Amino acid sequence: MLVTERQLIKDDVGKWVGEAGGNRSCLIPVLQNLQEKYHHISEYAMQEVADALGIHPVEVYSVVTFYAFLGEEYRGKFVIRLCRTISCDMANKDAVARQLETDLGIKFGESTKDGVFSLQWASCLGMCDQGPALLVNDRVFTRVTPDQVHEIIQACRGAFGPLAVQPTSREVRV
Amino acid sequence: MSQKQQGVATFAAVNGDAAMKKVLGIQRSDVIAELTASKLKGRGGAGFPVGIKWNLAAAAQSDQRYVVCNADEGEPGTFKDRVLLTDVPNLVFAGMAIGGRVIGATKGVLYLRGEYAYLRRSLEDVLAARRKAGLLGKGILGSDLEFDIEIRMGSGAYICGEETALIESLEGNRGEPRNRPPFPVDTGFYGKPTIVNNVETFACVAAVLDKGSAWFAGFGTDKSSGFKLLSVSGDCARPGVYEYPLGVTIAQLLDDVGGTGAQAVQIGGASGVCVPSKDFGRKIAFEDVPTGGSVIVFGPDRDLLHIAHNFMEFFEEESCGQCTPCREGNERLREGIEMLQRGECPADYLNELVALGEVMQLASKCGLGQSSANAFLSIVANYREEILGRVYHGAARKE
Numbered sequence: 001m002l003v004t005e006r007q008l009i010k011d012d013v014g015k016w017v018g019e020a021g022g023n024r025s026c027l028i029p030v031l032q033n034l035q036e037k038y039h040h041i042s043e044y045a046m047q048e049v050a051d052a053l054g055i056h057p058v059e060v061y062s063v064v065t066f067y068a069f070l071g072e073e074y075r076g077k078f079v080i081r082l083c084r085t086i087s088c089d090m091a092n093k094d095a096v097a098r099q100l101e102t103d104l105g106i107k108f109g110e111s112t113k114d115g116v117f118s119l120q121w122a123s124c125l126g127m128c129d130q131g132p133a134l135l136v137n138d139r140v141f142t143r144v145t146p147d148q149v150h151e152i153i154q155a156c157r158g159a160f161g162p163l164a165v166q167p168t169s170r171e172v173r174v
Numbered sequence: 175m176s177q178k179q180q181g182v183a184t185f186a187a188v189n190g191d192a193a194m195k196k197v198l199g200i201q202r203s204d205v206i207a208e209l210t211a212s213k214l215k216g217r218g219g220a221g222f223p224v225g226i227k228w229n230l231a232a233a234a235q236s237d238q239r240y241v242v243c244n245a246d247e248g249e250p251g252t253f254k255d256r257v258l259l260t261d262v263p264n265l266v267f268a269g270m271a272i273g274g275r276v277i278g279a280t281k282g283v284l285y286l287r288g289e290y291a292y293l294r295r296s297l298e299d300v301l302a303a304r305r306k307a308g309l310l311g312k313g314i315l316g317s318d319l320e321f322d323i324e325i326r327m328g329s330g331a332y333i334c335g336e337e338t339a340l341i342e343s344l345e346g347n348r349g350e351p352r353n354r355p356p357f358p359v360d361t362g363f364y365g366k367p368t369i370v371n372n373v374e375t376f377a378c379v380a381a382v383l384d385k386g387s388a389w390f391a392g393f394g395t396d397k398s399s400g401f402k403l404l405s406v407s408g409d410c411a412r413p414g415v416y417e418y419p420l421g422v423t424i425a426q427l428l429d430d431v432g433g434t435g436a437q438a439v440q441i442g443g444a445s446g447v448c449v450p451s452k453d454f455g456r457k458i459a460f461e462d463v464p465t466g467g468s469v470i471v472f473g474p475d476r477d478l479l480h481i482a483h484n485f486m487e488f489f490e491e492e493s494c495g496q497c498t499p500c501r502e503g504n505e506r507l508r509e510g511i512e513m514l515q516r517g518e519c520p521a522d523y524l525n526e527l528v529a530l531g532e533v534m535q536l537a538s539k540c541g542l543g544q545s546s547a548n549a550f551l552s553i554v555a556n557y558r559e560e561i562l563g564r565v566y567h568g569a570a571r572k573e
Binding site: 023024025026027028029031032053062063066067068069070084085086087089090122123124125126127128129130131135138139140 | 247248249250251252253255256287288289290291292326327328329330331332343344345346347348349364405406407408409413414415440444470472476481484485487488491492494
């Protein structure tokens with residue numbers, strides 16, 4: 001049986017809202033899930049979320065458009081967010097930005113035509129002592145140089161390579 | 175710790191679970207008395223005394239209360255909460271559980287900024303391990319205390335570091351700050367009494383309860399007790415996180431991090447102030463130059479106008495747009511800085527921009543708009559000669 005994306009969205013929204021208890025407080029977690037899985041939050045998805053939570057769709061729209069990590073427009077499978085705040089700026093983020101634009105063939109705020117990459121500016125990523133820093137989805141890369149841009153892009157195409165900073169593996173003790 | 179230490183060694187030596195045991199054995203009022211005696215002030219930047227805040231929340235009439243840990247560390251140049259959550263998460267969670275016991279809350283929320291999503295998995299593992307060890311959940315350490323912690327992710331909005339905007343975000347709304355009063359200790363998450371504290375504050379609470387208020391107040395100055403984590407970045411040889419007793423001079427700090435020769439230091443992030451080299455004898459403390467932890471060093475070759483421009487772009491992007499002084503003011507200031515960069519800003523207009531900045535400080539609804547003009551105003555006050563009469567060498571950087 002052919003399952004349409006609309007049906008998938010409807011099922012997912014129903015499931016996620018149910019799991020989270022179904023009140024307004026779960027709106028943002030549900031939208032975050034939608035963004036991660038579908039790479040954008042369509043009008044249809046917003047209507048579904050509104051119906052599931054019993055709120056007006058404009059309430060959902062107002063939230064989607066407020067947060068930088070949520071959006072109506074389609075974003076690539078890999079969203080590259082380069083920090084443009086002062087410490088990374090002083091660490092020459094402009095050179096990295098220029099190389100990203102050149103290698104991807106897009107400007108900041110745009111996505112590649114194949115839907116694989118989006119390029120965005122980010123405000124301070126909290127890696128100020130190791131700039132320039134960028135995020136690829138939720139992985140962080142630090143001390144990025146222009147010649148590493150190609151490697152990062154290739155690593156994304158190969159679903160990340162050794163360049164990505166692994167969250168430090170620590171033994172969990174209490 | 176009379177001198178600086180790199181990293182979070184003092185926090186790492188604190189036993190958060192011993193602090194929890196101690197708290198379970200004494201009255202809630204005794205815990206508040208201990209916190210009050212330590213003179214611990216909030217580490218997020220505003221510096222509100224923790225003992226007073228927690229006492230207010232504990233005294234408010236309600237059937238439910240909440241503990242919220244603000245891990246929406248977005249102030250430019252701040253990364254100490256990331257280090258705390260990586261190196262000593264147990265201490266932060268112990269501090270939150272102590273908060274739960276003191277104010278009578280059974281539920282805590284860690285609001286983690288979306289940019290730190292890579293920390294979430296290890297934090298969830300720590301929480302799971304704590305539940306297993308009887309440090310979270312029902313019947314903590316064999317007592318009748320119930321407290322659990324949920325992690326909620328931010329979605330890329332600096333303003334959600336403002337406590338009422340954070341609560342709005344938790345409730346599923348746009349992160350627009352509320353009018354205060356009422357304060358969250360009275361009307362917070364779901365309208366219930368809520369304490370919202372910074373990550374470092376919870377770690378400090380655990381430290382105070384483990385080692386005693388006298389030990390904690392032994393560091394720092396009379397009005398700024400304890401030690402403080404500083405995140406140092408910019409033009410220095412050894413950037414990173416440092417522990418200092420509050421009251422350290424900027425000159426001492428620069429010496430330690432290899433930043434001597436700096437022309438200015440930004441203390442307190444984009445919303446803080448730009449301190450020129452003639453004032454490097456000033457102290458980092460609540461009564462002198464306060465900071466939530468951000469220290470950015472500007473070397474002798476940096477163009478302060480470019481720095482001011484970068485900050486104003488940041489605030490223009492991050493303003494929630496709710497109130498006019500902030501929404502419009504930040505844009506006007508950014509445009510004014512671009513005029514200065516092109517050498518096209520009449521002195522009269524610069525004076526008007528300064529007046530506008532002062533209006534924003536007075537009339538904005540929340541801390542963002544009240545402080546976004548700080549850096550610009552301090553740069554104009556100290557470097558007026560340098561920023562007027564620029565010769566235009568090309569387009570101001572547009573991003």
